[in-house]
Amino acid sequence: MHVIGTVGLPGSGKGEAATVAREAGIPVVTMGDVVRQETADRGLDPTKDHGTVAQALRDEDGPTAIAERSLPMIEDRLETHDTVLVDGIRSDDEVAVFEEAFGETFTLVSIEAPAELRRERLESRGRDADEADGGESVEQRDQRELGWGMGEAMAEADVVVENTDTLEAFHERVRELLTTDDELRVNR
Numbered sequence: 001m002h003v004i005g006t007v008g009l010p011g012s013g014k015g016e017a018a019t020v021a022r023e024a025g026i027p028v029v030t031m032g033d034v035v036r037q038e039t040a041d042r043g044l045d046p047t048k049d050h051g052t053v054a055q056a057l058r059d060e061d062g063p064t065a066i067a068e069r070s071l072p073m074i075e076d077r078l079e080t081h082d083t084v085l086v087d088g089i090r091s092d093d094e095v096a097v098f099e100e101a102f103g104e105t106f107t108l109v110s111i112e113a114p115a116e117l118r119r120e121r122l123e124s125r126g127r128d129a130d131e132a133d134g135g136e137s138v139e140q141r142d143q144r145e146l147g148w149g150m151g152e153a154m155a156e157a158d159v160v161v162e163n164t165d166t167l168e169a170f171h172e173r174v175r176e177l178l179t180t181d182d183e184l185r186v187n188r
């Protein structure tokens, strides 16, 4: 059994890593799924009330509210799959929840790329997907996420994957990581 969590700053490649996992038949649980589920449970509109519910969860139950609620979803996937990828971890407080729940079977992977490369990739993703950035620069997004504890989370990673080469090379590296038992046992 393996639970693999990914952390990384905006545009580092977490979404691409999740795509590689799905292609390899590894289920992906995102913190966003948790918020969507909670929004539906509260009878609210997942397309409009996502942000409000995410904030409400943290206000009501503290910084680990969303991570705690993802645990049953992860355990559910582990009934039928050996490995599960957790996407959307944003702080060291959240990392502590997964370490406590899964112990040595939890591996934290930090995906890293320089700000300039991430900025180019996010701009290009924005053009492709017609994605609005809300007027926020990459530096501002970095500061916001670092303020939540992303830097501390990245510093605790068991494995660092540099995403500075081609997309194909990154996919290959992630595929290798997800399917090589030895690499996932680094913290045993």
Ligand SMILES: Nc1ncnc2c1ncn2[C@@H]1O[C@H](COP(=O)(O)OP(=O)(O)OP(=O)(O)O)[C@@H](O)[C@H]1O
Residues within 6 Å of the ligand: 008, 009, 010, 011, 012, 013, 014, 015, 016, 017, 121, 122, 124, 125, 163, 164, 165, 166, 167, 168, 170
């Ligand atoms: N090595 C690469 N070469 C070229 N493009 C890449 C590479 N890695 C990722 N990308 C592209 O850069 C963009 C950002 O990557 P991705 O969406 O995976 O980042 P993310 O970490 O999930 O970002 P966010 O936190 O903002 O959701 C995507 O369009 C992705 O396809």
